[in-house]
């Protein structure tokens with residue numbers, strides 16, 4: 001009899017309800033028992049609890065999916081310890097999440113040649129008091145003409161926090177008077193002024209998960225629960241390939257297994273405008289039709305990482321990207337080469353071979369699962385957490401109908 005070993009996957013969660021319930025449900029139904037290197041490997045999934053820990057105490061997980069390290073310090077420090085002390089595979093790289101704001105991602109991708117719109121950073125309108133603040137500003141802060149910066153960027157432009165998220169503090173600005181008024185109100189926030197991609201004829205959000213990628217159409221003018229457009233994005237193959245190369249390049253560059261990239265198309269060019277989302281929305285209440293894709297991507301990547309004892313890359317290793325950036329090749333060619341590095345770093349080939357060999361029934365199991373009462377309860381739980389009581393039934397049915405549409409489309413596509 002082959003030795004049996006158990007790989008443990010830890011889910012480190014905050015407000016997430018729907019995808020973890022589906023993740024657990026699918027894994028349970030798969031009931032995996034894989035023959036790997038002379039062993040029989042089984043999988044266990046647990047929710048990570050928050051409690052005191054000794055820095056040298058062993059971690060019981062092979063893989064941790066973290067969704068709170070970007071705002072909850074004890075967990076952020078625990079996952080760092082789990083990587084450096086225990087070799088745990090943690091999504092996403094916590095150091096990179098902590099330090100790579102929107103700002104760094106814009107600057108780095110500009111260097112790689114991505115058509116990020118012109119962006120300036122301006123010092124804040126006001127400050128919290130600090131001991132050395134006044135002397136520093138008196139000596140070194142130059143008076144500047146905000147109007148001149150606005151003219152250099154060009155109108156319309158967006159004023160938005162350099163480290164933003166969730167549309168907080170984002171405003172569209174059409175002229176100098178509006179720019180001055182918005183700056184007056186911006187308080188202590190450090191802001192970017194970014195040239196608007198305006199008009200645009202398509203807004204897409206690409207989602208990368210390890211080597212996996214998909215793209216959705218996005219409608220920023222729709223109410224929150226309908227911003228992702230249901231149904232396949234219907235992009236030409238070359239556009240899809242370009243967005244995939246962009247998203248996976250960003251993810252590999254910053255050590256994020258999981259991230260989304262928003263891009264606006266103008267005159268045939270996709271301009272990425274927001275791609276520092278290392279904990280992107282994973283809720284059925286915003287992803288609806290696309291939710292099963294996401295859950296499936298979570299499960300496959302988790303099982304692959306745990307089964308193969310995937311190693312965390314200890315460094316981000318940017319030089320291979322910069323080497324390509326320095327060549328004279330046209331941007332699309334450079335991007336193709338960045339994409340190759342990214343796919344190699346995410347072990348695309350090994351991942352695909354693993355799925356083909358060890359998860360042959362996965363698509364069917366997942367499709368069946370998304371028709372069960374267990375899946376519907378997961379949808380309801382998330383709706384109940386977000387919507388007023390009198391809307392819970394209506395919106396549960398609404399999102400459930402979109403998931404069922406996905407099941408029909410998925411069955412037809414295979």
Ligand SMILES: Nc1ncnc2c1ncn2[C@@H]1O[C@H](COP(=O)(O)OP(=O)(O)OP(=O)(O)O)[C@@H](O)[C@H]1O
Nearest residue numbers: 158164165166167168170194195196197220273274
């Ligand atoms: N340069 C731009 N050109 C056109 N539209 C823009 C630009 N920058 C931002 N926007 C609009 O403002 C919205 C919010 O901007 P952005 O995505 O950068 O902020 P965010 O706070 O990270 O938002 P979220 O977390 O919801 O993605 C975008 O979805 C888009 O509709």
Ligand SMILES: [Mg+2]
Nearest residue numbers: 166167262274
């Ligand atoms: Mg955004």
